[in-house]
Amino acid sequence: MTHWLTIVGIGEDGELGAEARAAVAHADLLIGGARHLALVRESQAERRAWPSPMMPLVDEILAGLRDRKVVVLASGDPMLHGVGATFAARLAPGEYRVIPQVSAFSLACARLGWPQAEVTLISAVGKPLDLMRVAVQPGRRLTIYGAQAAAVAALLTDMGYGGSGVTVLEHLGGPAEARRDGIARCWDHPAGADLAVVAVTCLADAETRPLATLAGLPDEAYDSDGQMTKREVRAATLARLVPLPGQLLWDLGAGTGTIGIEWSRAHPSCRVIAVERRPDRAQRIAANARALGVPGLRVVEGELPAALDGLPVPDAIFIGGGIGTDGLAERCWAALKPGGRLVANVVTIEGEATLAQWHARLGGELVRIAVSRARPIGGLLGWKSLAPVTQWAAIKP
Structure with missing residues (x-):
């Protein structure tokens, strides 16, 4: 297959290498931002500037311009949070080529003397700046696209990292x-x-308690009405769910959103749909997700199992509420991909009976999780037990 689309990276100085210059010289159509088009003066090709939003023109290019030599101009490296990745996801490899320029990320690291492998890049272009909350940890170096420094500084200060450079x-x-x-x-x-x-x-400020990306955040990290999976149980539950990059979790009866939020924090590409029937809790889940750096978590408000209609196929499902719903286990089991994980937690005797039935039909493992925390008794310490949790976990063949 002969490529018809060339995606050319261009820097602030407008300089292009020999391969990029040749691609521009032979183009029938040149597409880019107004700033990029102004830097390329020698081309006689038809020119079109990106609209806002840009996706309608992307769709037009893919649908009807394959018979032309199209060159798209992009900042720096088009495959680093750039338009190159947008086209690559929708084209066969032979249809396009990418000619990258040095990225702003590379240049920033060079100016600061930071090894690139030790720096986290965050793109806030068209996205909430709250995304950076997951990455803010003591000693960590971040570079952020698409944000004003004042907003970054305010967020850092709000998180207890006001001394950050x-x-x-x-x-x-x-x-x-x-x-x-x-x-x-x-x-x-x-x-x-x-x-x-x-x-x-x-x-971090002296009084700040850093948050890890591992499961088991402090309970105090969440705004809650008490309906939440406690820290120790949460860590054991996420271990069974196995968050993997790019995979989707259904968090059913999500309550405070703890399981879905910590699944999302495991990797930037982890995705979650949290289903909650109560409007106040649905709002709280969204607020907790923003505060803990995963604003992309999707909240669906509705009753189970009807709220599952039309949802994308999950890689894992957690059932924290609605255990007694008729047909829920069968619906979830059928929805899972092969190798998908289904985990359910209950604290009631009736819930245990339901999980025992699911275990008898579908296999898997039943586990009882009992946690006690030391609490003052007079001038001494004693153990106060949390409600024991019965957990069922199964992997679909």
Whole structure:
């Protein structure tokens, strides 16, 4: 197959290598942002600027322009949070080629002397800045696309990382390149250019309790009405669910959203649909997800099993509520992909009876989880038991 689409990375200086220049010279149609198109003066091709939103033009290109030589201009490396990945997901490998330029991420790391392998890149382009909350941990280095430094500094301060170093690198690689440095809690620089990378060296305040991406966050990390899977049980439950990159979890009867939120925090590509029948709890799940850095968690409000109609096929299912719903186990088991994991927790005798029936029909394992926490008794300590949890876990053949 002969490629018809070339995706060319271009930097702030507008310089192109020989391969990129040849692609532009032979193009019938040149597509890019107004800034990119202005940097490429020698081409005689028809020009079209990206609209906002851009996806209608992407669809048009894919649907009707395969008979033309199309060149798409993109900032830096088109495959690093760029339009190259958008096209690659929808085309056969032989239909396109990508000619990358040095990315803003690479340039930022070079300016700061940071080894790229030790730096986390976060794209907030068209996405909530709350995404960076998962990555904020002591000593960690972050670079952020698509955010103003003042907003980054405010978020860091709100999280208890007000002493973090913040650097703004504008127009990297071009004649207008500039740099500003400061501390998050006292950031007072004016808003700068849109074309900027914000770099952060995370420093926790003395009283801040860092949060890991492993399962088992403190119960206090969540806003809750008491309907939540407790920390120790949560860690054991996530171990059975096995969060894997790119996989989808159904969190049914989600309550406070703890299981789905910690599934999402395991990897940026982990996805969750949380189903909750009560509107107040559904709102609380969404608020907890934003506060803990996974604003993309999807909340579906409705009754089981009807709320499952039309949902994407899951890789794992957790049932924390609605155990007694007729046909729920069969519906969930049928929905799972082969190798999918189904885990259910109960605290009532009736719930245990239901899980025993599911176990008899579908196999898997039954486990009783009993947790006690030390609590003051007068001037001494004694054990206070949490409600024992019966857990059923099965893997679909």
